[in-house]
Amino acid sequence: MLCASGCHAYLNHTGVSYSYVPPAPKIPDLDCSGSLDWNAIKPGGTVTGSFTVENIGDEGSLLNWKVDSYPDWGTWTITPSTGDGLAAGSQVTVNVQVQAPNEKEKTFNGQVKVINTQNNGDYDIVSIVLSTPKIKSPNNTILDNLFEKFPLVKIFLQKFFLNKGAI
Secondary structure, eight states: OBOTTSOEEEEOTTSOEEEEOOOOOOOOOEEEEOOEEEOSOOTTOEEEEEEEEEEOSSTTOEEEEEEEEOOSSSEEEEESSEEEEEETTOEEEEEEEEEOOSOSSEEEEEEEEEEETTEEEEEEEEEEEEEEOOOOOTTOOHHHHHHHHOHHHHHHHHHHHHHHTOO
């Protein structure tokens, strides 16, 4: 028989009743801290970073987690990418290594999604930004450098010489 409060009532062989209230389940709760932000990374270069995974759930709970997704740009190594039995109040550092795409002057955005494998609705997102600079050629001339710093001068000179038929 079930009591109104959720306990289980029993009658023993002598006719004496007693009840048992089961303990509340110990529920883990996943939380991630940190972000991955890399600027002016040479195209094709390798960068490293880290974030933490923590169990902020009920005391006595154990969290099983995994990296569920990450961007499709670059080449990724994530260590560890899964974990089992992370105790409440404990955290683990996740190390990330990325080989940047071979594209210059581009900003790549994305996210790493980490999930509680016992409850896929319990997840967290780690944001990512990786940017690659413009690569200067060793063949740049003084004029190239001037035009880079003062693009309006380049436009003016192009229009001036085009109108004169010189270029």
